[in-house]
Amino acid sequence: MKRPRPRFPVFTLAGFAVTTLCGLLPLADAQTAGTTISLDALFTTLDRDHDGKISKTEATEPYAQRFAQWDENGDGFATRQEVHDFRTRLGIADSGRRITSPGGAKAPKNPRRPASANSGPGRQAPAATLLKEPTDWRLETMPLPPGFAPDLKFSGTEEIRFAPGMFDPNSATYFTCVLGLSVHSSSGFGAAELKAFLESYYRGLSISVGQRKGLKPDRTQMNAIVKSAGAGPEGRVRLTATVDFFDTFSDGRKITLNVEADVLPLPKSGKTGLILLVSPSATESPVWTILRSIGQKSVPNFQDAD
Numbered sequence: 001m002k003r004p005r006p007r008f009p010v011f012t013l014a015g016f017a018v019t020t021l022c023g024l025l026p027l028a029d030a031q032t033a034g035t036t037i038s039l040d041a042l043f044t045t046l047d048r049d050h051d052g053k054i055s056k057t058e059a060t061e062p063y064a065q066r067f068a069q070w071d072e073n074g075d076g077f078a079t080r081q082e083v084h085d086f087r088t089r090l091g092i093a094d095s096g097r098r099i100t101s102p103g104g105a106k107a108p109k110n111p112r113r114p115a116s117a118n119s120g121p122g123r124q125a126p127a128a129t130l131l132k133e134p135t136d137w138r139l140e141t142m143p144l145p146p147g148f149a150p151d152l153k154f155s156g157t158e159e160i161r162f163a164p165g166m167f168d169p170n171s172a173t174y175f176t177c178v179l180g181l182s183v184h185s186s187s188g189f190g191a192a193e194l195k196a197f198l199e200s201y202y203r204g205l206s207i208s209v210g211q212r213k214g215l216k217p218d219r220t221q222m223n224a225i226v227k228s229a230g231a232g233p234e235g236r237v238r239l240t241a242t243v244d245f246f247d248t249f250s251d252g253r254k255i256t257l258n259v260e261a262d263v264l265p266l267p268k269s270g271k272t273g274l275i276l277l278v279s280p281s282a283t284e285s286p287v288w289t290i291l292r293s294i295g296q297k298s299v300p301n302f303q304d305a306d
Contacts, residue, residue, distance in 0.1 A: 039084060039094040050147030052140065053077040055212045075167045075249055076213065079140055130159045130180030130273070130301050134294065137161040137178075144181065149204030154197060156183040156271065161294070163279075163287075167249050175247065175255065176279040176287055178294050182271055182302070189263045189272045191226040191239055198224035198243045198259065210248035217246035221254070229260070237263040255280045260288075262295060266304040273302035 037045075046054045046063060055077055059067040070078035070086050084094060091098050128139055141159050145152035159180040165171025183189065199222065206217045222244050229238040241259040246252050257278050264273035275298055277291040 036092060036096045038096040039080065039087065041096075042083065043080060047147070049208060051208055052142040052146060053079050054083070057212055073167060077209075079138075081138060081140060128159055130182065130275075131161045131178055131294070131298055132301060133297060134161065137163055138166075144183065146201075146204070148208035149200045151204070152197065152200045154181075154183045154185065154193075156181060156185075169247075169250055169253070172281070172285075173287055174280065175245075175257065176281065176291070178291060178298070179274070179276040179278065180298060180301075181274040181276070182266075183274065184270065185272050188265075189274065190237065191228060194239050194241060194259075194261055194263075195224045195226045198226070198241060202243050202245045202257070206246045206248050210246065210252065213248060215246070215248045215252045217248060217252060222246065224259075236265070239263065258283050260292070260295070262299065264299065264302045266302065268304045271304075275299065275302075 042063075043052075043054065046058045046060075048058055054067075054070070056064075056067050056071075059070070059078065066086075067078060070083050072082045072085065087094075128141075131139065139159065139161055141157065144154055144156045144158050146158070161178045163171075163173035163176040165173035166175060166177060168174055202224075203219045203222045206222060207219060209215075210217050224241050224243040226239055226241040229240045231237060239259075239261040241261065243257050243259060244254060245257055246254050257280050260277040260283070262275040264275070266273055275295045277288070277295050279285075279287055279291060281287045
């Protein structure tokens with residue numbers, strides 16, 4: 001008489017492959033049976049200072065083992081876009097639903113394409129409404145005021161495009177970016193308002209990042225000087241500025257950022273639009289030709305509607 005064979009749990013080969021591929025991921029990143037935590041819930045759990053990014057210290061267990069893979073550019077922070085991209089490569093939508101097909105089709109290899117190219121159930125790629133290009137400059141969006149600058153006296157939304165060399169001090173596009181802001185204010189935005197914005201924003205950013213790395217930038221040395229650059233078409237106001245900043249993303253070095261601002265009144269919607277071009281490079285350098293082109297192409301995206 002044959003002895004009964006012991007029964008063991010049955011694991012599918014596909015399930016084993018996913019588990020192995022993900023390095024025994026916690027449920028926060030992979031789950032072979034349907035859904036997992038949404039991207040919104042993940043950031044609500046980990047982003048304790050509400051700055052739109054997850055630092056290495058915020059990525060506590062069981063998420064710590066994932067942080068190095070989230071932080072694609074190695075700057076010490078995992079942005080929403082970076083976490084989104086990582087999860088997409090594993091076949092996980094922002095909603096937490098798996099987007100890998102039952103037949104085993106792989107998730108898109110290039111999650112940075114426009115959302116229309118990567119559409120699918122639960123797909124919630126951030127969509128640019130103000131800064132629609134260049135698409136090879138990384139996009140981030142966040143509400144105003146951001147978590148790192150709670151004293152900012154403006155509310156609204158921000159989109160920012162980072163140049164490819166943003167966090168590389170040796171790059172020609174080091175700390176070069178474009179900010180598109182939609183601010184809930186129709187009372188005007190002049191030199192005084194831009195000075196207050198730049199000082200609050202960049203002081204908060206430098207100090208917030210520095211605290212996590214043991215750096216203590218002197219906020220009293222981060223000041224902005226703003227000048228009028230004359231009126232532009234359609235009632236636009238043009239301003240130029242410089243703001244001193246301690247780059248705590250790298251080694252805490254002090255740099256001076258040049259800023260060119262286009263202020264777009266949107267009286268019907270009770271808002272003000274702003275396009276801020278930012279770079280430490282001299283304003284006659286080639287990178288500013290690129291920045292000004294981006295700014296000019298973005299102006300029509302600021303719609304004034306009731």
